[in-house]
Amino acid sequence: MRTVEDIEIRFPGSLAEALAWQADEKTRGRPLAGGTDLMVQWESGVAAIPERAVSLWGLKELKGIRETPRGIEIGAMTTHTELRSSPLVREKLPALAAAAATVGGRQIQNRGTIAGNVANASPAGDLAPTLLITDGLATAASASGRRDIPLAKLFTGYRKLDVRADELLVSFTLPALPAGAREKFHKIGTRAAQAISKVMGACRVRVQNGTIVSLAVSLGSVAPVPVRLPELEQWIAGRRVDLNLLEEVERRASAEVHPIDDIRSTATYRKWVSGRLVRALLEA
Amino acid sequence: MPATVQTRDPRWVGQGIPRVDAEDKVRGRAQYVDDLLVPNGWHGHVVRAPVPHGLLRGLTPDPAFDWSRVVVVTAKDIPGPNCIVSHDRSMPVIASDEFLYAGEPVALIAAPTLRLAREAAEHLRIDFEERPAILTLHEVADQFKHNDPALVKLCGQTIRKGDAEAALARAHKVVEAEYTAGHQEQLYIEPQGLVAEPTGDGGVFIYGSMQCPYFIVHELCEALALPPEKIRVKQAAVGGAFGGKEEFPTWLAGYVALLALKAKRPVKIVYDRHQDILYTTKRHPVWSRYRTGLNRDGTIAAIAVDFLLDGGAYLTLSDVVMYRGILHAAMGYRCDHVFVNGLVARTNTVPSGAFRGFGAPQAIWGLESHVDAMAAAAGMTPHEFRLKNCLVQGDTTPTGQVLKWSVGSPAVLEKSLERCRFDEQWKKCSRGKPGAKSWYGIGVSFFAHGAAFTGDGEARIKARAAMDLDWLAPGRPGGIVRVSSTEMGQGALTVLSQLAADGLGLDLSRVSCPFPDTALVPNSGPTVASRTTMVVGSCVYGAAGKLKKALEQFAGKPIASGKEFDEIASAYLNKHGRLRVEHLFVLPPGTQWDQKTFRGDSYPGYSWGCNVAEVEVDPRTLGIRVKKITAFYDIGKVVNPVLAKGQIEGGLVQALGYSVMEKIGIDRKGRFDASRMQTYIIPTMQDIPEMDLDFVEFPFDHAPPGAKGVGELPMDGLAPAIANAIEAATGLRMRDLPITPEKLYEHSQKNLGR
């Protein structure tokens, strides 16, 4: 019977060393970021106890937020606290900053990271919708090189990612909010704080002269993976924002999702409230 | 009134002094059971039934495992009869041939490490034949409604006053509805934990987290085949209990004691949170049905109630929970024709148990929701209807008890309504108005809570408190409070110290109030039923007064100062040694109670309360936000106003969780589904509304200095006040707790469909 205490936790001195370990099955370990998901899952038996874990927490190569021509580049080990307090993120990726500010409580925000939130691949992970609406990409690295993965293709199934066992997520590159567009994040949780989402979502929208030029909208906790609503996005382009439109948006958004019952909420409520939530995101 | 107590200007009673145990807790010095070093101790682990109902065919140890490293206890190892002596003898300590809930113990294992104990458990195969199981309140409520003989009734009791059926037939209007609520977990901060050590004389010493040390002694002595004096029980610091550490610790004490006696060494079990939620007692789920009749003038003609509790697998103390429930199910209002039919049904789940309020919150949930329905049927506002019909001094309760003294009604109701300007706010309620950005609603509930034990409980237990005159430290004489009441975070030690100091007429520094140890304290009863300050506190006050008298007699002069006390007490101790005096609680003169018919004085006194809740519901999501609670309470003489308010604030938060958050069901395997803090949702600081709380004092003269109960009261009335406010906000009447956005949505869709 193995427990958390049996795990050998290794601390690489550099990203290169970590990648070298990950390249070989005999030295490979479970990536360990802030541990706010993993520690809980190990303790409760939800995740298998591995032989080894590789702590990425101290790797400088995985820290930092900077502006690049492709977008805002965010290191994998950036914490929720850093996301919510970074002026760059707040200005150029306001939905992400807002989402990070709703994760757990302050202690969790100090430890939990963007890569951990994404790689945990829970449909209730609060950051995913705010990443998906940017049409950005994730970068994975291995001993043999780097690979960019469009975020739209990253989540492949319930708790599954398109990331190989020898790879680590190293950064996210997220196109900044274009001029004239706005972004919003909205979360419906089980209580006012320390709440896992029943449904949450984000949108990035450009409206010109009362007409919608483009909309990207994404919801979490309504499917095995965080989803975009492509049918709604296509239908809405070029339409005028008015009360009728909002009502139709609510109806279409609700029809486009197929959530399930679980311990936090019901399928019928989630379906209904998804429409309400998307409508609320569009209301200025 | 006990003659020995002199009236004097109280010094400590009435003051909001800090907790006497605060410094130890804030500095981290307090020792909880898991902090204690247990030399030579082993860890215990419980092997549990895998399905909710089955016949146990046997336990097969894996021959490949080295069993010499561990100690295994099964039902065969129990020296006496295999039962816990609770309100009956039906529950075994360890299941022997049949088990009735998933998780019921079938074997116990002790080992030098917890890991080894758990590993051994994996090598013990449980052979069983699965039997059909009943898992939910809804199943038993259906059985009840259809008179299904398959319903397993654990106990029943009725209350009759006048002729409710005849009065219903004559009534101008009849209002009927059903109300339900699910389990609630106590979720104390410190999980359950105990240590047992064999003593040299064949007995056992049990210590750790508990509410009622003497319960363990009396409930286990048969199974352990030990005389009570060979079971010594001592309380360690306790991190919250709320009733969850009332009867459950006896089960756990059984596990550690059997293991310790067989292993011949100390054994400790401390549950983790997951085990604690899965395998310990919760609040009883309730289904109640109200049929009430109204007269033309808006008075109440008849109240008929069916009150059904889900008792879980065994009776334990569910009969008394149901008694308290039925005694509160039609309480608070003037009515000549009352019939209450109470029963407890079996389900194949963990036995339901004590939780703050002990049946009263479940009853008041239905009653106070239904009072709003009656008000509407009578064409009156909820507050007019309550003011018109509430019991006042001189009125008669459903059991025929005349309210002769200490009646805080209608004071609490009037003051609450006035403080929050209910009448004005009531007119602003949204009632589901389309197009609004937010829906506002206000709701009220009004209730009494029987103080101390139900019926003849206090007469039977004969609670005693002792005061010892002894050395507190070398050269420093003082009074030591000796009671079996426990401090679990509620402030009992502080309040009892205040009462002892005033009884002695001395400074607090000359009084000490240690954790109870059954080797040293008389049985002052369990720490339950909001009885500690009122009953035990009054005994402490009385005993302290007697102690002072005895010293004055010894000295031949009155003691007027602390310095005089020090001299006289030192002289006494040097000459005679320790002095113990005791004081017994007596029910008010003329108290009469018939336990068979439930007629008479069901409680020596009542505390009274009124809650007003103001809520906002978000029309976009149906999210519920309780914005403000206004409440007045009559708890008799308030001994420590800061602690009393603390009890009320904390209790209201617990009641808030019960009302709108705490949802826990039974999964397909028959186990609680929300079994971690991740899924069992309680309020956070961010969810707590503004509170405006106050007291009106109607002292209880038969137990000086006049306190009544407070501990359970804040749990009683918030849920219906919130449900009433939600109806005022949305137009939707919710009859099932907790009230969630999901249920509001489902209900709104049903209403649209009609």
Ligand SMILES: Cc1cc2nc3c(=O)[nH]c(=O)nc-3n(C[C@H](O)[C@H](O)[C@H](O)COP(=O)(O)OP(=O)(O)OC[C@H]3O[C@@H](n4cnc5c(N)ncnc54)[C@H](O)[C@@H]3O)c2cc1C
């Ligand atoms: C009390 C509490 C409240 C919480 N509240 C919320 C909430 O409100 N919203 C929310 O979304 N989440 C919440 N969480 C979950 C969690 O805190 C977040 O998802 C957090 O961002 C996870 O990050 P981490 O760094 O702690 O991940 P870890 O636990 O270290 O890792 C999570 C997963 O990611 C993998 N991983 C980590 N880094 C990499 C990498 N670089 N490459 C590949 N795989 C990697 C790990 O192997 C593991 O599978 C809460 C957790 C707790 C304990």
